[in-house]
Amino acid sequence: MDQTTLTRPETEATLAAKPVILTGDRTTGPLHIGHYAGSLKNRLALQDTHEQYLLLADTQALTDNAHDIGKVRRNVLEVACDYLAVGIDPVRTTICLQSHLPALAELSMLYLNFVSVARLERNPTIKDEIRARGFGRDIPAGFLCYPAAQAADITAFKATVVPVGEDQAPLIEQCNEIVRRVNAAAGREVLPEAQALIPEAGRLPGIDGRAKMSKSGGNAIPLSASEDEISRAVRAMFTDPEHLRVEDPGKVEGNVVFAYLDAFDSEKDDVAALKAHYARGGLGDAVLKRRLEDILQALLAPIRARRAEVASDPAQVHRIIAEGTQVAREVTEATKREVMDALGLFRL
Template sequence: MSERPRILTGDTPTGRLHLGHWVGSVKRRVELQESHDCFFIVANIHAFTTRADKPDEIRSDTLEIVRDLLAMGVDPERSAIFLQSEIPAIAELTFLFAMLLPYNRVMRNPTLKDEIKVKNLGETYSFGFPLYAVGQTADILAFRPVGVPVGEDQVPHLELTREVARRFNQMYCGVGDKIEDDGHVAEGGVFPVPRADVGKVGRLVGIDGENKMSKSLNNAVHISDTAKQVQKRINKIFTGRQSPTEPGDPTNVLMQYCDIFIPDADRVAEIKDQYARGADIGDGHIKQELGAAINELLEPMRERRAKYEGDDDAVIDVLKSGTIRANAIAEETLAMAKEAAGLGFFKRKVELT
């Protein structure tokens, strides 16, 4: 077993990954491969909470997400990319953890509330929809990570996970309620209380300038977009500015994107200064420069992604290898949790064929 600290994070396959995923989490994942044992879950069961009637789409999206992760620099030799549906320990831990959380606490999760609103679910969502918030705690704790790279919107989910870890350790492992989070394992707890590792850009606004970048809102720049598609999407950014001599808002979405994606800080400062003064600098010119910078970032990703296009078998091989590694850790965790909770009667082994 590696002595390096472990991290766990992942994605629900709801569509192709985009720039928001890159700056919010995936860039950090790629960096952490150098120093941590990395486990990246593709949460395909969670996708059924709102699309149970579209299994073929979920399967396709699952494979596309893996292609995107490989394109962005996740190395399957150093990181395990794995399928949630093939880790039975997660389902068992979900049921156990559900006993530790009051229903009202789950429903107070602000991310859950936002999703109900954004997806117009009203009162029609399935029982499995709020259950996925509990399932996410199991996704994480099954791997006993010290940290979870997440976007800003996922921090409430992680706080629920931290509550479950504390409650389990206190209830079944004798950890005192005054023990600091970092001391739980040393005091005999099964689960570390994981910390959030939020990317430099916790939340990327979409090209509409209003909502978080999302495929469903049609305001995203996808990792797999062609250079022309990227420029076309960037050209849609609306600022309300009428001429190059009109002073612009240096905090609007166009300027935010310049801050994030144009690597030359001095050039960004120059653009923002001219923009704020209305010093004969047009939105169109800035969008061309911004589009070129984003395409420079994405071009190596497109090249890596091309190696896996149309080759589902290669993608499935990556998932199988990662899932074997993931099951080894998750089964170990489950055995520890069962023993602590008085459920440890037999040993078992999970094998993929």
């Protein structure tokens, strides 16, 4: 990638005409095929028609990783490499770093006054995540409050479209509640409401079938997985533990291989026929796994090659993030000023 790819050809007028998208990823590990099915594919499709910002959410990652800040720091470049490897174009999409956008933290502090602790505790995503992380009563305050911070992220860019996985829908709902309260306090519509764009594939389970695939769960197939890692992951994949002999009827529901075929196999009729055959009996796991492995190998080979190319020049990736963050800083500072003024805070 040469330096010239960084110039942004759009004028202010063309930018203003496009709806704004804000999404991002916590910098907790390399992105996985759940991200590909759940959000990256949508982001790729939308980068021409929308003004798109991708947030490397390192401060949000701290809310449950304060004990391992090194991991959060190291994965900033990893996640950026994944974006570029799947085809996110830094000319059309602004990649920016959350911890270097002070307006996001300032808006978060303001928004915390427009949401109750009880409401934060009732958020179904937060409830699930608290359970999954085993926090018990020791919930970091930053973690409980991250929906307000996410509302700051979305609104600071005046985003109206948020392409996310299904697990994030309650967070967008909570963001819109905050928006309505801020607008009511301001007496005018200073912030727009946002809409979650959720892909049909829904939430991809992890290879163990126990929870959703997640960077922190040890159950993911990263986009950077080697051929061998893909093979091993597919072989280890959870199917139906009671499907012992090929001729036995098998369970499709909860079978991870079918969940992945639904997400990645473009031959939908074939998949439907395979499901029927499996449920009837006479179709072994090995045949299904071979088909899935071929699909995943074909999907990930070009991404892996492109990633190696991108990662060979970390200084360039660094520059892309720095430049995107500079662009984002101007946008977010302007919104922060507008919100403060609309709420009637003292002006200096």
